[in-house]
Amino acid sequence: MFNIVIFGPPGSGKGTQSVKLKEKYRLVHLSTGDILRDAMAKKTPLGVKAQEYMGKGELVPDEDVIGMLMGVLDENMDSNGFIFDGFPRTEKQALFLKKNLEKRDTMIHALLTLEVKREELIKRLIDRGKQSGRSDDKLSVIENRINVYHDQTAPVIEFYQKLDKYYPVAGMGTIDEIFDRLCGVIEEVK
Numbered sequence: 720m721f722n723i724v725i726f727g728p729p730g731s732g733k734g735t736q737s738v739k740l741k742e743k744y745r746l747v748h749l750s751t752g753d754i755l756r757d758a759m760a761k762k763t764p765l766g767v768k769a770q771e772y773m774g775k776g777e778l779v780p781d782e783d784v785i786g787m788l789m790g791v792l793d794e795n796m797d798s799n800g801f802i803f804d805g806f807p808r809t810e811k812q813a814l815f816l817k818k819n820l821e822k823r824d825t826m827i828h829a830l831l832t833l834e835v836k837r838e839e840l841i842k843r844l845i846d847r848g849k850q851s852g853r854s855d856d857k858l859s860v861i862e863n864r865i866n867v868y869h870d871q872t873a874p875v876i877e878f879y880q881k882l883d884k885y886y887p888v889a890g891m892g893t894i895d896e897i898f899d900r901l902c903g904v905i906e907e908v909k
């Protein structure tokens with residue numbers, strides 16, 4: 720298996736690039752944001768709970784996200800590998816992922832981090848909010864999500880730096896330019 724984490728602040732282009740990467744490398748795209756939004760739409764108990772946090776731009780509690788991920792991992796162990804998008808978002812989630820992949824005789828091969836300036840992130844998220852109507856893409860919530868990223872999520876970088884799996888990638892430019900940069904790193908580590 721070949722597993723990567725696509726990482727970066729909200730609005731950095733993780734979802735967009737994941738779709739292209741999953742096609743090229745035939746990976747399973749596991750987006751915790753998408754799974755949570757789906758649970759919200761279906762009003763499952765997890766969805767109802769997640770709504771409270773997501774609406775404010777806060778993280779959904781680790782236990783809930785971890786519990787949700789366990790099943791999806793096992794369902795896809797016969798695949799070529801995963802692109803984790805939106806996970807891990809805390810050190811606790813990173814440790815969980817490491818242990819659980821080890822148990823299944825695999826690992827994360829690279830944490831690809833899209834680097835984008837704050838002003839550009841805010842601009843992209845406001846535009847996305849206008850198009851998609853996503854309730855967390857409005858200015859007050861966007862600013863909180865970026866702050867949460869710096870406070871709770873950025874420490875995940877250090878976790879992968881210690882494992883020698885951290886790869887920063889410039890997230891500015893066209894979608895194809897950024898995709899080429901990501902593929903360049905993947906070809907190196909594959």
Ligand code: ADP
Nearest residue numbers: 729730751752772773777778779784805806808
């Ligand atoms: P973005 O990267 O643009 O913020 P996501 O779709 O990845 O969008 O996440 C949207 C929201 O879903 C987050 O702000 C958070 O509330 C929740 N969420 C997604 N993944 C996780 C996770 N791994 N742990 C906790 N909360 C999460």
